Amino acid sequence: MTEPRFLCDEMLGRLCRYLRAAGYDATLAKGGEPDAHLLQQAIAEQRIFLTCDQKILEHNAACEVAVVLPTGNLNQLAAFLKQHLGLDWLHAPFSRCLVDNRVLRPADRDGILRIPQDARRAGERFMACPACGRVYWRGSHLRRMMGYLRRWAEG
Numbered sequence: 001m002t003e004p005r006f007l008c009d010e011m012l013g014r015l016c017r018y019l020r021a022a023g024y025d026a027t028l029a030k031g032g033e034p035d036a037h038l039l040q041q042a043i044a045e046q047r048i049f050l051t052c053d054q055k056i057l058e059h060n061a062a063c064e065v066a067v068v069l070p071t072g073n074l075n076q077l078a079a080f081l082k083q084h085l086g087l088d089w090l091h092a093p094f095s096r097c098l099v100d101n102r103v104l105r106p107a108d109r110d111g112i113l114r115i116p117q118d119a120r121r122a123g124e125r126f127m128a129c130p131a132c133g134r135v136y137w138r139g140s141h142l143r144r145m146m147g148y149l150r151r152w153a154e155g
Contacts, residue, residue: 009051023092089152097129
């Protein structure tokens with residue numbers, strides 16, 4: 001079975017970021033796009049369209065790709081996705097760029113040198129986005145996000 005890929009409604013930016021943090025291919029819809037266009041995009045890219053907009057169900061194509069999420073906070077949305085889609089929140093943590101969704105690669109020397117000196121520890125694994133060049137390491141931000149992913153996985 002192939003892993004799910006997601007297209008998130010423009011209002012689900014934070015959820016999209018956490019899907020990427022969990023290792024899923026998740027893109028964020030461009031603002032102002034008509035529902036019909038978003039559904040066509042999801043079908044063409046073989047993505048599940050995540051939205052809180054009940055009106056999406058008025059479109060015939062929605063039954064193929066749309067999942068209407070309940071209104072709620074991030075914890076509630078994460079629980080819904082785990083329960084209804086069987087989402088593994090520890091699928092492949094921090095293997096994708098949180099900004100542009102690209103698969104991360106080991107950082108090169110130049111990337112590592114851009115990291116603050118106090119964050120560079122012996123044996124630390126540094127990853128970089130091949131598109132935007134952003135470098136990731138196990139700092140406090142990553143540890144906080146990982147805490148969410150673990151709680152959601154335990155559900």
